[in-house]
Amino acid sequence: MSNPTGASPHVVVHEDAAEKGQWELIPSRFHNLPVHMALLPSGKVLGFGGSCNDENQLLMPYPSELWDPASGDTKIIEQPLAGDLFCVGHCHLADGRLLAAGGTYKYDGRLFGMPIPPFSGLDQAYSFDPISESWTRLADLGHGRWYPTLVTLGDGRVLAMAGFTKRFPWAFLRSIEIYSPGEGWHKLEGADRWLPLYPRLHLLPSGEVFYAGSYNTHYSYPFRLKGFPTGLLNLEDRRWRTIGLPNSSQREEGASVLLPLTPPDYQPQVLLVGGGTPTGEFAVPDAEIIDLSVSDPKWEAIQPMKHARYYVYAVLLPDGNVLVLGGRSGSKKHDHPKDDHREHEPGQAQAAEELPHDPRAVHEAELFDPTTRKWTTLAPMALDRLYHANALLLPDGRVMVAGSNPSRRTNELRIEIYSPPYLFKGPHPQIEAAPAQIGYGAWFEIRTPQAGAIGQVVLIRLSSTTHCLNTDQRYVGLEFNVSSPDTIAARMPDNSNIAPPGYYMLFILQDGVPSTARFIQVT
DSSP states (O other): OOOTTOTTOOOOOOTTHHHHOEEEEEEEEEOOOEEEEEEETSSOOOEEEEETTTTGGGGGGOOOOETTTOOOOEEEEEOOSSSSEEEEEEEOTTTEEEEEEEEEEEEOOOOOBOOOOOEBBBBOOEEEEEEEEEEEEOOSSSSSSSSEEEEEEEEEEEEEEEEEESSTSSSOOOEEEEEEEEEEEEOOOOOOOOBBBBEEEEEHHHHOOEEEEOBBOOSSOOOOOOGEEEEEEEEETEEEEEEEOSSOOOOBBBBEEEBBOOOOOHHHEEEOOOOSSGSSSOOOOOOOETTTSSSSOOEEEEEEEEEOSSOEEEOTTTTSSSEEOBBOOOOOOOOOOOOTOOOOOTTBBOOOOGGOOOOOOOOOOEEEEETEEEEEEEEEOSSSOOOOOEEOTTTTSOEEEOOOSSBBBOOOEEEEEEGGGGGGSSSOOOOOOOEEEEEETEEEEOOTGGGGGEEEEEEEOOOOBTBBBBBSOOEEOOOEEEEEEEEEEEEESSSTTTOSSSSEEEEEEEEEEEEOEEEEEEO
16 A cells, blocks of 8 residues: 555555554654644744743743654744743734734742642733744733633634733633734723633634633632633624533533534534543543534534543544544543652753653544544554644644643653545545635636546645644635636635635545645635
8 A cells, every 4th residue: 555645655554544544653853842833834833832831941931943844854943032932822814924922921839739829921922924934022912811712803803812810810811802913902892701711712604703611721729610601702792692511511621623614504513522520530532512503502412532531632634524632531630640750850851752651641543523423443643642732734634743741841742643544545636736815705726637536625724723722723615616627616705704814725635535735825
Protein backbone atom coordinates (compact mmCIF):
# COMPACT_ATOMS: atom_id res chain seq x y z
CA MET A 1 0.00 0.00 0.00
CA SER A 2 1.32 3.48 -0.83
CA ASN A 3 2.23 6.06 1.76
CA PRO A 4 -0.36 8.72 2.59
CA THR A 5 0.04 12.25 1.27
CA GLY A 6 2.91 13.95 3.08
CA ALA A 7 3.98 10.92 5.10
CA SER A 8 7.66 10.28 5.66
CA PRO A 9 8.99 7.79 3.08
CA HIS A 10 10.41 5.51 5.79
CA VAL A 11 7.04 4.98 7.47
CA VAL A 12 5.71 1.43 7.19
CA VAL A 13 1.99 1.47 6.47
CA HIS A 14 -0.01 -0.80 8.78
CA GLU A 15 -2.43 -3.29 7.27
CA ASP A 16 -5.42 -1.74 9.03
CA ALA A 17 -4.50 1.88 8.19
CA ALA A 18 -7.48 2.19 5.80
CA GLU A 19 -9.80 1.50 8.75
CA LYS A 20 -7.96 2.97 11.73
CA GLY A 21 -5.47 5.44 10.28
CA GLN A 22 -1.85 5.64 11.38
CA TRP A 23 0.28 7.66 13.83
CA GLU A 24 3.87 8.80 13.32
CA LEU A 25 6.17 10.21 16.02
CA ILE A 26 8.30 12.56 13.94
CA PRO A 27 11.85 13.85 14.63
CA SER A 28 10.65 17.48 14.83
CA ARG A 29 9.86 18.97 18.21
CA PHE A 30 9.27 22.27 19.94
CA HIS A 31 11.89 23.84 22.19
CA ASN A 32 9.25 25.04 24.68
CA LEU A 33 5.74 23.94 25.58
CA PRO A 34 3.24 24.94 22.84
CA VAL A 35 0.33 25.86 25.13
CA HIS A 36 -1.17 27.69 22.14
CA MET A 37 -0.98 26.64 18.49
CA ALA A 38 -2.23 28.16 15.23
CA LEU A 39 -1.99 27.19 11.58
CA LEU A 40 -0.95 30.25 9.57
CA PRO A 41 -1.69 31.14 5.91
CA SER A 42 2.00 30.50 5.21
CA GLY A 43 1.41 26.82 6.00
CA LYS A 44 3.56 27.01 9.13
CA VAL A 45 2.32 26.28 12.65
CA LEU A 46 2.85 28.92 15.33
CA GLY A 47 3.45 27.53 18.83
CA PHE A 48 3.79 29.67 21.94
CA GLY A 49 3.22 29.46 25.66
CA GLY A 50 4.73 32.55 27.26
CA SER A 51 5.97 31.46 30.67
CA CYS A 52 4.72 27.93 29.87
CA ASN A 53 3.22 27.23 33.31
CA ASP A 54 6.47 28.13 35.09
CA GLU A 55 5.93 31.02 37.50
CA ASN A 56 9.66 31.75 37.49
CA GLN A 57 9.46 32.74 33.80
CA LEU A 58 6.67 35.30 34.25
CA LEU A 59 9.00 38.25 33.58
CA MET A 60 11.05 36.35 30.99
CA PRO A 61 8.55 34.38 28.90
CA TYR A 62 9.84 31.85 26.42
CA PRO A 63 9.90 32.88 22.74
CA SER A 64 7.34 31.79 20.16
CA GLU A 65 8.24 29.15 17.58
CA LEU A 66 7.29 28.26 14.01
CA TRP A 67 7.15 24.66 12.85
CA ASP A 68 7.24 24.09 9.09
CA PRO A 69 5.45 20.85 8.08
CA ALA A 70 7.17 20.92 4.68
CA SER A 71 10.75 20.93 5.98
CA GLY A 72 10.24 19.71 9.53
CA ASP A 73 12.28 22.66 10.83
CA THR A 74 11.39 24.56 14.00
CA LYS A 75 12.36 28.24 14.11
CA ILE A 76 12.51 30.30 17.32
CA ILE A 77 11.11 33.85 17.07
CA GLU A 78 13.62 35.86 19.08
CA GLN A 79 11.29 38.72 20.00
CA PRO A 80 10.70 39.63 23.66
CA LEU A 81 7.21 40.86 24.51
CA ALA A 82 6.06 43.20 27.26
CA GLY A 83 3.64 40.67 28.74
CA ASP A 84 3.17 36.95 29.32
CA LEU A 85 1.04 35.27 26.63
CA PHE A 86 0.39 32.25 28.84
CA CYS A 87 -3.31 31.28 28.87
CA VAL A 88 -4.19 34.02 26.40
CA GLY A 89 -7.25 34.04 24.12
CA HIS A 90 -6.71 34.05 20.35
CA CYS A 91 -8.36 33.83 16.94
CA HIS A 92 -7.60 34.61 13.29
CA LEU A 93 -8.28 38.06 11.82
CA ALA A 94 -9.59 38.63 8.29
CA ASP A 95 -6.17 39.67 6.96
CA GLY A 96 -4.41 36.49 8.10
CA ARG A 97 -2.88 37.80 11.33
CA LEU A 98 -3.46 35.99 14.62
CA LEU A 99 -4.95 38.13 17.38
CA ALA A 100 -3.91 37.23 20.94
CA ALA A 101 -5.50 39.06 23.88
CA GLY A 102 -5.16 38.68 27.64
CA GLY A 103 -2.74 36.30 29.32
CA THR A 104 -1.03 36.11 32.69
CA TYR A 105 -0.33 39.19 34.83
CA LYS A 106 0.49 37.22 38.00
CA TYR A 107 0.59 33.56 38.98
CA ASP A 108 -1.56 32.17 41.77
CA GLY A 109 -0.57 32.29 45.42
CA ARG A 110 -1.15 29.90 48.31
CA LEU A 111 -3.20 30.53 51.46
CA PHE A 112 -3.91 27.55 53.73
CA GLY A 113 -3.18 25.28 50.79
CA MET A 114 -5.70 27.03 48.54
CA PRO A 115 -4.83 28.94 45.30
CA ILE A 116 -5.55 32.36 46.81
CA PRO A 117 -5.12 34.83 45.28
CA PRO A 118 -5.79 33.06 41.96
CA PHE A 119 -4.13 33.89 38.66
CA SER A 120 -4.46 37.50 37.50
CA GLY A 121 -5.31 38.49 33.94
CA LEU A 122 -3.13 40.53 31.59
CA ASP A 123 -4.74 43.44 29.73
CA GLN A 124 -2.43 43.43 26.69
CA ALA A 125 -3.17 42.41 23.09
CA TYR A 126 -0.89 41.46 20.18
CA SER A 127 -1.11 40.37 16.58
CA PHE A 128 1.22 37.92 14.85
CA ASP A 129 1.98 38.60 11.17
CA PRO A 130 2.59 35.39 9.18
CA ILE A 131 4.56 37.32 6.52
CA SER A 132 7.03 39.22 8.73
CA GLU A 133 6.82 36.42 11.34
CA SER A 134 6.70 38.92 14.17
CA TRP A 135 4.41 40.20 16.91
CA THR A 136 2.96 43.73 17.09
CA ARG A 137 1.44 45.14 20.26
CA LEU A 138 -2.10 46.47 19.82
CA ALA A 139 -4.38 48.62 21.96
CA ASP A 140 -4.90 47.24 25.46
CA LEU A 141 -8.10 45.56 26.53
CA GLY A 142 -10.42 47.37 28.89
CA HIS A 143 -9.88 44.58 31.42
CA GLY A 144 -7.20 42.07 32.26
CA ARG A 145 -8.35 38.62 31.08
CA TRP A 146 -6.82 35.29 32.10
CA TYR A 147 -8.41 32.35 30.22
CA PRO A 148 -10.60 34.46 27.92
CA THR A 149 -12.26 33.17 24.75
CA LEU A 150 -12.04 35.09 21.46
CA VAL A 151 -14.31 34.45 18.49
CA THR A 152 -14.23 36.14 15.06
CA LEU A 153 -17.56 37.59 13.91
CA GLY A 154 -19.05 37.76 10.44
CA ASP A 155 -18.01 41.40 9.99
CA GLY A 156 -14.37 40.70 10.92
CA ARG A 157 -14.58 42.07 14.45
CA VAL A 158 -13.65 39.90 17.44
CA LEU A 159 -15.63 39.19 20.57
CA ALA A 160 -13.76 38.64 23.88
CA MET A 161 -15.52 37.01 26.82
CA ALA A 162 -14.69 35.80 30.32
CA GLY A 163 -11.42 35.52 32.21
CA PHE A 164 -9.99 36.39 35.59
CA THR A 165 -9.41 40.11 36.00
CA LYS A 166 -6.10 41.84 36.69
CA ARG A 167 -6.98 42.71 40.27
CA PHE A 168 -9.50 41.84 42.99
CA PRO A 169 -12.04 40.22 42.77
CA TRP A 170 -10.41 38.34 39.85
CA ALA A 171 -13.12 35.82 38.94
CA PHE A 172 -16.02 38.25 38.69
CA LEU A 173 -15.49 39.63 35.18
CA ARG A 174 -18.88 39.96 33.48
CA SER A 175 -17.91 42.54 30.87
CA ILE A 176 -17.75 41.54 27.18
CA GLU A 177 -15.51 43.44 24.75
CA ILE A 178 -15.29 43.78 20.97
CA TYR A 179 -12.14 44.39 18.95
CA SER A 180 -12.42 46.34 15.69
CA PRO A 181 -9.21 46.14 13.59
CA GLY A 182 -7.61 49.56 13.41
CA GLU A 183 -9.87 50.96 16.13
CA GLY A 184 -9.18 48.93 19.25
CA TRP A 185 -11.45 47.60 21.98
CA HIS A 186 -14.79 48.77 23.32
CA LYS A 187 -17.28 47.30 25.74
CA LEU A 188 -20.37 45.57 24.38
CA GLU A 189 -22.84 47.47 26.50
CA GLY A 190 -25.81 45.56 27.87
CA ALA A 191 -24.43 42.07 27.14
CA ASP A 192 -22.71 41.38 30.47
CA ARG A 193 -22.96 37.79 31.68
CA TRP A 194 -21.28 35.44 34.13
CA LEU A 195 -19.23 32.92 32.19
CA PRO A 196 -16.70 30.27 33.23
CA LEU A 197 -13.07 30.25 32.13
CA TYR A 198 -12.37 29.58 28.42
CA PRO A 199 -16.07 29.17 27.60
CA ARG A 200 -16.65 27.19 24.39
CA LEU A 201 -18.12 29.70 21.91
CA HIS A 202 -19.36 29.34 18.33
CA LEU A 203 -20.57 31.89 15.78
CA LEU A 204 -23.80 30.67 14.17
CA PRO A 205 -25.16 31.48 10.67
CA SER A 206 -27.79 33.64 12.39
CA GLY A 207 -25.01 35.92 13.66
CA GLU A 208 -25.67 34.81 17.24
CA VAL A 209 -22.85 33.52 19.44
CA PHE A 210 -23.54 30.25 21.24
CA TYR A 211 -21.97 29.28 24.59
CA ALA A 212 -21.81 25.48 24.41
CA GLY A 213 -21.51 24.50 28.05
CA SER A 214 -17.92 23.34 28.50
CA TYR A 215 -15.18 25.33 30.19
CA ASN A 216 -11.85 25.09 32.00
CA THR A 217 -10.94 24.92 35.66
CA HIS A 218 -8.90 26.98 38.12
CA TYR A 219 -11.72 28.46 40.14
CA SER A 220 -10.30 28.97 43.60
CA TYR A 221 -13.66 28.38 45.32
CA PRO A 222 -16.70 26.13 44.71
CA PHE A 223 -19.22 27.23 42.09
CA ARG A 224 -22.50 25.91 40.76
CA LEU A 225 -22.84 24.62 37.22
CA LYS A 226 -26.39 25.98 37.21
CA GLY A 227 -24.84 29.42 37.12
CA PHE A 228 -23.49 28.79 33.62
CA PRO A 229 -26.33 27.46 31.44
CA THR A 230 -25.77 27.28 27.70
CA GLY A 231 -27.23 30.17 25.76
CA LEU A 232 -27.29 32.42 22.71
CA LEU A 233 -26.08 36.03 22.54
CA ASN A 234 -27.87 38.20 19.98
CA LEU A 235 -25.35 40.88 19.02
CA GLU A 236 -28.01 43.22 17.60
CA ASP A 237 -30.11 43.64 20.75
CA ARG A 238 -27.30 42.39 23.05
CA ARG A 239 -29.59 39.99 24.86
CA TRP A 240 -28.85 36.46 26.02
CA ARG A 241 -31.40 33.67 25.49
CA THR A 242 -30.87 30.85 27.99
CA ILE A 243 -31.13 27.28 26.71
CA GLY A 244 -30.05 25.42 29.82
CA LEU A 245 -27.52 22.84 30.90
CA PRO A 246 -26.70 19.77 28.79
CA ASN A 247 -28.22 16.49 30.01
CA SER A 248 -24.79 15.49 31.30
CA SER A 249 -23.52 18.73 32.78
CA GLN A 250 -20.12 17.38 33.84
CA ARG A 251 -18.18 19.22 31.13
CA GLU A 252 -15.06 20.58 32.79
CA GLU A 253 -12.18 20.27 30.26
CA GLY A 254 -14.52 18.92 27.57
CA ALA A 255 -14.71 19.99 23.92
CA SER A 256 -17.41 21.35 21.63
CA VAL A 257 -17.46 21.38 17.83
CA LEU A 258 -19.65 23.28 15.40
CA LEU A 259 -20.49 20.41 13.05
CA PRO A 260 -20.18 20.84 9.25
CA LEU A 261 -22.25 23.65 7.79
CA THR A 262 -23.53 22.37 4.46
CA PRO A 263 -25.69 23.77 1.65
CA PRO A 264 -28.36 24.62 0.94
CA ASP A 265 -29.54 25.53 4.45
CA TYR A 266 -26.30 25.56 6.50
CA GLN A 267 -28.17 24.43 9.60
CA PRO A 268 -25.97 24.63 12.72
CA GLN A 269 -25.52 21.74 15.13
CA VAL A 270 -22.99 21.57 17.96
CA LEU A 271 -21.36 18.42 19.34
CA LEU A 272 -20.32 18.38 23.01
CA VAL A 273 -17.96 15.60 24.14
CA GLY A 274 -16.09 14.40 27.18
CA GLY A 275 -14.86 16.40 30.13
CA GLY A 276 -15.46 15.64 33.77
CA THR A 277 -17.12 16.64 36.98
CA PRO A 278 -15.97 19.86 38.68
CA THR A 279 -12.47 19.69 40.21
CA GLY A 280 -11.76 16.63 38.06
CA GLU A 281 -13.42 14.08 40.32
CA PHE A 282 -14.01 11.74 37.37
CA ALA A 283 -14.02 11.84 33.57
CA VAL A 284 -17.05 11.07 31.38
CA PRO A 285 -17.41 9.56 27.88
CA ASP A 286 -20.73 11.32 27.26
CA ALA A 287 -21.63 13.01 23.99
CA GLU A 288 -24.55 15.27 23.12
CA ILE A 289 -25.78 17.27 20.13
CA ILE A 290 -27.93 20.37 19.95
CA ASP A 291 -29.69 21.52 16.76
CA LEU A 292 -29.64 25.32 16.83
CA SER A 293 -31.67 25.71 13.63
CA VAL A 294 -34.96 24.97 15.45
CA SER A 295 -37.00 27.47 17.45
CA ASP A 296 -36.67 25.62 20.77
CA PRO A 297 -33.26 23.87 20.77
CA LYS A 298 -32.59 21.12 23.31
CA TRP A 299 -29.55 19.02 24.09
CA GLU A 300 -29.90 15.40 22.91
CA ALA A 301 -27.80 12.60 24.38
CA ILE A 302 -26.22 10.36 21.72
CA GLN A 303 -23.98 7.29 21.74
CA PRO A 304 -21.07 7.95 24.13
CA MET A 305 -17.44 7.54 23.23
CA LYS A 306 -15.64 4.31 24.06
CA HIS A 307 -13.35 6.20 26.44
CA ALA A 308 -13.99 8.75 29.16
CA ARG A 309 -11.77 11.74 28.40
CA TYR A 310 -10.82 14.59 30.73
CA TYR A 311 -8.84 16.99 28.47
CA VAL A 312 -10.36 15.98 25.14
CA TYR A 313 -9.22 17.37 21.78
CA ALA A 314 -11.48 17.43 18.72
CA VAL A 315 -10.55 18.11 15.07
CA LEU A 316 -12.90 18.58 12.09
CA LEU A 317 -11.69 16.56 9.10
CA PRO A 318 -12.22 17.33 5.38
CA ASP A 319 -14.65 14.40 5.00
CA GLY A 320 -16.93 15.94 7.64
CA ASN A 321 -16.09 13.52 10.43
CA VAL A 322 -14.71 14.59 13.81
CA LEU A 323 -11.46 13.15 15.17
CA VAL A 324 -11.40 12.99 18.97
CA LEU A 325 -8.19 12.18 20.83
CA GLY A 326 -6.15 12.48 23.99
CA GLY A 327 -7.15 13.06 27.59
CA ARG A 328 -7.35 10.69 30.50
CA SER A 329 -9.88 8.74 32.48
CA GLY A 330 -10.17 8.64 36.24
CA SER A 331 -9.57 11.55 38.56
CA LYS A 332 -6.91 13.59 40.41
CA LYS A 333 -7.25 16.81 38.41
CA HIS A 334 -4.11 17.83 36.47
CA ASP A 335 -1.58 15.65 38.31
CA HIS A 336 0.12 12.35 37.61
CA PRO A 337 -0.18 9.76 40.39
CA LYS A 338 2.32 10.62 43.11
CA ASP A 339 4.26 7.40 42.67
CA ASP A 340 4.76 8.15 38.96
CA HIS A 341 5.79 11.79 39.02
CA ARG A 342 7.36 14.55 41.04
CA GLU A 343 7.07 18.17 40.01
CA HIS A 344 10.48 19.50 38.99
CA GLU A 345 12.17 22.40 40.66
CA PRO A 346 12.29 25.86 39.02
CA GLY A 347 14.66 25.91 36.08
CA GLN A 348 14.69 22.10 35.83
CA ALA A 349 12.07 21.25 33.25
CA GLN A 350 11.88 17.53 32.63
CA ALA A 351 13.14 16.26 29.27
CA ALA A 352 10.45 14.91 26.95
CA GLU A 353 11.91 11.39 26.79
CA GLU A 354 11.83 11.14 30.60
CA LEU A 355 8.11 11.76 30.98
CA PRO A 356 6.45 8.84 32.76
CA HIS A 357 3.36 7.29 31.26
CA ASP A 358 0.14 8.10 33.11
CA PRO A 359 -1.84 4.83 33.33
CA ARG A 360 -5.05 6.85 33.01
CA ALA A 361 -4.02 8.44 29.69
CA VAL A 362 -6.18 7.52 26.69
CA HIS A 363 -4.10 6.70 23.60
CA GLU A 364 -6.78 5.33 21.27
CA ALA A 365 -8.35 7.97 19.05
CA GLU A 366 -12.03 7.91 18.06
CA LEU A 367 -13.95 9.11 15.01
CA PHE A 368 -17.44 10.60 15.10
CA ASP A 369 -19.67 10.46 12.03
CA PRO A 370 -22.24 13.31 12.22
CA THR A 371 -24.49 11.53 9.70
CA THR A 372 -24.86 8.26 11.59
CA ARG A 373 -23.99 9.72 15.01
CA LYS A 374 -21.78 6.70 15.65
CA TRP A 375 -18.25 6.37 16.99
CA THR A 376 -15.41 4.29 15.54
CA THR A 377 -12.24 3.39 17.44
CA LEU A 378 -9.01 4.34 15.66
CA ALA A 379 -5.30 3.63 16.01
CA PRO A 380 -3.59 4.59 19.29
CA MET A 381 -0.97 7.32 19.51
CA ALA A 382 2.36 6.76 21.23
CA LEU A 383 2.38 9.51 23.86
CA ASP A 384 0.16 10.87 26.62
CA ARG A 385 -1.68 14.03 25.59
CA LEU A 386 -3.05 15.56 28.76
CA TYR A 387 -3.27 19.15 29.99
CA HIS A 388 -1.92 21.88 27.64
CA ALA A 389 -1.88 19.63 24.56
CA ASN A 390 -3.21 20.72 21.16
CA ALA A 391 -4.34 19.21 17.86
CA LEU A 392 -5.04 20.82 14.48
CA LEU A 393 -5.67 19.92 10.83
CA LEU A 394 -2.85 20.36 8.30
CA PRO A 395 -3.35 21.22 4.59
CA ASP A 396 -2.44 17.68 3.46
CA GLY A 397 -5.34 16.23 5.47
CA ARG A 398 -3.19 14.95 8.34
CA VAL A 399 -3.55 16.06 11.97
CA MET A 400 -0.72 17.48 14.06
CA VAL A 401 -0.71 16.79 17.83
CA ALA A 402 1.71 18.45 20.27
CA GLY A 403 2.17 19.43 23.88
CA SER A 404 1.14 17.99 27.27
CA ASN A 405 1.91 19.42 30.69
CA PRO A 406 0.66 17.22 33.53
CA SER A 407 2.21 19.57 36.10
CA ARG A 408 4.45 22.63 36.19
CA ARG A 409 7.81 22.26 34.42
CA THR A 410 6.90 18.82 33.09
CA ASN A 411 6.59 19.37 29.34
CA GLU A 412 6.02 17.08 26.36
CA LEU A 413 7.79 18.67 23.38
CA ARG A 414 7.54 15.89 20.82
CA ILE A 415 5.16 16.05 17.84
CA GLU A 416 2.95 13.27 16.51
CA ILE A 417 1.21 13.26 13.14
CA TYR A 418 -1.98 11.30 12.47
CA SER A 419 -2.92 10.15 8.96
CA PRO A 420 -6.70 9.48 8.93
CA PRO A 421 -8.11 6.43 7.13
CA TYR A 422 -9.09 8.44 4.05
CA LEU A 423 -5.41 8.90 3.17
CA PHE A 424 -5.12 5.14 2.53
CA LYS A 425 -8.29 4.64 0.49
CA GLY A 426 -7.40 5.49 -3.08
CA PRO A 427 -6.07 8.24 -5.33
CA HIS A 428 -6.04 11.81 -4.09
CA PRO A 429 -7.69 14.43 -6.30
CA GLN A 430 -5.53 17.40 -7.26
CA ILE A 431 -6.22 21.11 -7.32
CA GLU A 432 -4.24 22.52 -10.23
CA ALA A 433 -5.53 26.09 -9.91
CA ALA A 434 -7.84 28.08 -7.65
CA PRO A 435 -8.22 31.79 -6.87
CA ALA A 436 -6.30 33.32 -3.96
CA GLN A 437 -9.36 35.32 -2.86
CA ILE A 438 -13.12 34.87 -3.11
CA GLY A 439 -16.03 37.10 -2.14
CA TYR A 440 -19.39 36.33 -0.60
CA GLY A 441 -22.00 35.04 -3.04
CA ALA A 442 -19.39 34.72 -5.80
CA TRP A 443 -18.85 31.79 -8.14
CA PHE A 444 -15.22 30.75 -8.64
CA GLU A 445 -13.42 28.08 -10.63
CA ILE A 446 -11.26 25.19 -9.44
CA ARG A 447 -9.19 23.41 -12.06
CA THR A 448 -8.73 19.69 -11.44
CA PRO A 449 -8.23 16.66 -13.70
CA GLN A 450 -10.77 14.80 -11.52
CA ALA A 451 -13.59 17.32 -12.07
CA GLY A 452 -16.22 14.73 -12.97
CA ALA A 453 -15.45 12.56 -9.94
CA ILE A 454 -15.49 15.25 -7.25
CA GLY A 455 -18.19 14.73 -4.62
CA GLN A 456 -17.48 17.56 -2.18
CA VAL A 457 -15.95 21.03 -2.20
CA VAL A 458 -15.10 22.20 1.30
CA LEU A 459 -13.63 25.20 3.09
CA ILE A 460 -12.08 24.62 6.53
CA ARG A 461 -11.00 27.68 8.48
CA LEU A 462 -7.45 27.70 9.84
CA SER A 463 -7.32 26.55 13.45
CA SER A 464 -6.03 28.32 16.52
CA THR A 465 -6.31 26.13 19.57
CA THR A 466 -5.59 25.91 23.29
CA HIS A 467 -7.07 24.17 26.36
CA CYS A 468 -9.43 21.88 24.37
CA LEU A 469 -10.84 25.06 22.75
CA ASN A 470 -10.86 25.98 19.05
CA THR A 471 -13.32 28.76 18.10
CA ASP A 472 -11.72 29.16 14.65
CA GLN A 473 -12.42 25.56 13.65
CA ARG A 474 -15.16 25.67 10.98
CA TYR A 475 -16.27 23.45 8.09
CA VAL A 476 -18.23 25.09 5.24
CA GLY A 477 -19.48 22.96 2.36
CA LEU A 478 -19.95 24.73 -0.98
CA GLU A 479 -22.46 24.35 -3.79
CA PHE A 480 -20.69 23.36 -7.01
CA ASN A 481 -21.12 21.96 -10.50
CA VAL A 482 -18.83 20.60 -13.21
CA SER A 483 -18.39 23.33 -15.81
CA SER A 484 -15.91 21.48 -18.05
CA PRO A 485 -13.96 18.18 -18.01
CA ASP A 486 -11.21 19.80 -15.93
CA THR A 487 -13.06 22.58 -14.10
CA ILE A 488 -15.45 22.87 -11.16
CA ALA A 489 -17.47 26.00 -10.51
CA ALA A 490 -18.17 26.52 -6.78
CA ARG A 491 -20.16 29.20 -5.01
CA MET A 492 -19.51 30.98 -1.73
CA PRO A 493 -22.55 31.51 0.50
CA ASP A 494 -23.88 35.08 0.72
CA ASN A 495 -23.91 35.10 4.52
CA SER A 496 -20.59 36.06 6.14
CA ASN A 497 -21.74 34.52 9.43
CA ILE A 498 -21.46 31.13 7.75
CA ALA A 499 -17.82 31.75 6.81
CA PRO A 500 -16.33 34.74 8.66
CA PRO A 501 -13.71 36.66 6.65
CA GLY A 502 -10.21 35.25 6.76
CA TYR A 503 -8.11 32.37 5.47
CA TYR A 504 -9.42 28.87 4.80
CA MET A 505 -8.14 25.60 3.40
CA LEU A 506 -9.92 24.67 0.17
CA PHE A 507 -10.34 20.89 -0.24
CA ILE A 508 -11.95 18.85 -2.99
CA LEU A 509 -12.88 15.23 -2.27
CA GLN A 510 -13.18 12.19 -4.51
CA ASP A 511 -14.97 9.22 -2.90
CA GLY A 512 -14.27 10.75 0.50
CA VAL A 513 -10.54 11.19 -0.17
CA PRO A 514 -9.38 14.82 0.12
CA SER A 515 -6.92 16.71 -2.01
CA THR A 516 -4.07 18.66 -0.53
CA ALA A 517 -5.64 22.01 0.31
CA ARG A 518 -5.06 25.40 -1.25
CA PHE A 519 -5.07 28.41 1.07
CA ILE A 520 -7.77 30.85 0.05
CA GLN A 521 -8.86 34.16 1.57
CA VAL A 522 -12.55 34.89 2.00
CA THR A 523 -13.03 38.65 1.83
